[in-house]
Amino acid sequence: MRKQIEGSRAMAEAVGLCRPEVICAYPITPQTHIVEGLGEMVRTGEIKNCEFINVESEFAALSVAIGASAAGARAYTATASQGLLFMAEAVYNASGLGLPIVMTLGNRAIGAPINIWNDHSDAMAVCDSGWMQLFAETNQEAADLHIQAFRLAEELSMPVMVCVDGFILTHAVERVDVPEQADVDAYLPPYEPVQVLDPNDPISIGAMVGPDAFTEVRYLQHYKQTLALRLIPEYAAEFKKKFGRDSGGLLRTYHTEDAELIVVAMGSVNGTIKDTIDEMRADGLKVGLVTLVSFRPFPTTALREKLVRTRNVVVIEKSLAVGMGGPLANNVDLALRNVAGAPQVHSVIAGLGGRPITRASLHRVLRRAFVQPWEGSHFLDLNEEIVAKELHYVRKVRRSGPTAENILRRLGQAAEKAAV
């Protein structure tokens, strides 16, 4: 049914349609509305036969989900940012044990400095933990991906993280087609665990594994993700057949066929990028876009096929691996490794801590890629004047004080001066 609805509510309703049996909730902005919605639906009986547990931390949230999943229940939780880091040990544990938990990640920056707004630092911090990571572009896709995520997780007995941009998706009210229960039931079979704690058939789970077997266990985790490279498009195709729309898959393309420059990006920023591409094409600039849905598993081959014939690739990402550059750009590089005549890859770090990525800025950086391509990372809309002042100051003064507060003070001074 089509509704004008907040993204978080749409995701909560989609999760509810998946008949979760244990939901663990701990609040963190911007994920709160999702678990609030689920809590309400469990109270009203809209979600039946479900335990909604208010836990004392994110570490406990995922730990409760681990216990529930190992005991054979379909388990769900949601988090963001600091919460994901607080549960990091359990994140690795859930995937290492092969438990098909689904978790929403309301993507948010990681502090310090504390920041509640959107970027992808949190997802990147655990991208190699063994969880599959799917990124939603719209609220429709955010809702749909949850339904596909349970199917994928349970087929492979591996956990899936559905990554949705904090505020931009979670708090945006827009039209979403929320599926019907009967259709979801037909798409998502009941959870049939591959391992379960049961007194009638006692097994031990979680034994110490030494050098003799650890590599094999890890390899099989990796192998399962390579299987997901086949399953993700298969489930997206089946989803389209049943629900009539494109959601999910490994990646999507926009005007890539004749493109001389292809942008690669993940999440909600793809809408802005598509608008920018339309305008640039009207000016005769042949720009295309690859929207990456699956970051883990990383669709190396599929991505290479889309990029290999173009001249330049610009990776726009909301994350920074400090001391290295853009982690997504690094992964895109990998897709083009050892390819003769491969395009140049240019990295753009954008939208950190919620800074808006505007069409004007995208025009500037993409036009520059045609005429004056760069090496290393380009920080979109970096305030170079403030940075230069701060660098000058810390060179002069040993006790220069906290960086974040210095920058804020300089911004305040600049604003005051402008007002006079």
Next chain:
Amino acid sequence: MDATQKLHFYQKGTFTVGNRLVSEEQRSVQASTDRSNALTCGHRACQGCGEALGARYAMDAAMRATGGNVIAVNATGCLEVFTTPYPETSWQTPWLHSLFGNAAAVATGVAAAMRVKGRHEVRALAQGGDGGTTDIGFGCLSGMFERNDDVLYICYDNEAYMNTGVQRSSATPPAARTATTPAMGPQPGNVFGTGKNVPKIAVAHGIPYVATATVADLHDLERKVIKAMGIHGARYLHIHVPCPLGWGAASHDTIRLARLAVECGLFPVFEAEHGVITGCRKIRRQVAVDEYLKPQRRFAHLFTEAGKERIGHLQALADRNIAEYHLVDAEGDG
């Protein structure tokens, strides 16, 4: 489980399992056919391990009380490591090890799953050492208490991080030598701090049942586990389990030390329901703390001229327990 379960060659001739090979009349209590022996074959605990003993009696009692319907969650630690030298496992129950600090929360998840599946007969039991309970797992433990989740949590308290090589925990007694509180300097051994009395903290949560127990009184321990399994909601059992390796004590002194800890007053044995203490085990023959401390090398530095005053401080702690829990009857008959 019955007495016909498969035995491994190295178990034959031991008192625990091997005597199941002899006729029923000749068997020890441990090997009787009505015990589930939930924790049995192939474990690698040290000789005289108090934790292995405590865990076996606790788990067997829980199995008896529930008709074998127990799912156990184990924190990282000695018990976890020495019971699952895969491909062998010592557990005859469904058993899950997740992390060091989350056993209480994982057990909450197990209990929730059983409730939602309508399997009300299956009960969740979480267990860990003092490090996994009073330190790193304390947040999850308190959360489970506060929500009154249907979990029995058992702490096997051997008073330090034994699995990693005897480092101090918040359950380490004052003056005890550990690898991180060496017997050196003007204040040798662990500090005389304010302490962290987790059984009392559990009582303060107002949960349905809290008890302490010791491997010196296994019938009392079993009774408490059975009682706990007859109650729904959050329950906490804190078992004092001497560690020959960490305490520097003889393997054959485990039970003796557990008994002396109670009889000197340093480890009060009590029960509480819904935030109120309902019973204490009286001291039958009160002993001075020296008698308990002396056989343990972790306290050897106290038995010098300089240590006398510190033994006095420990005696004061024991006396405080005796007064607080009324461990010795005024009439003096104990």
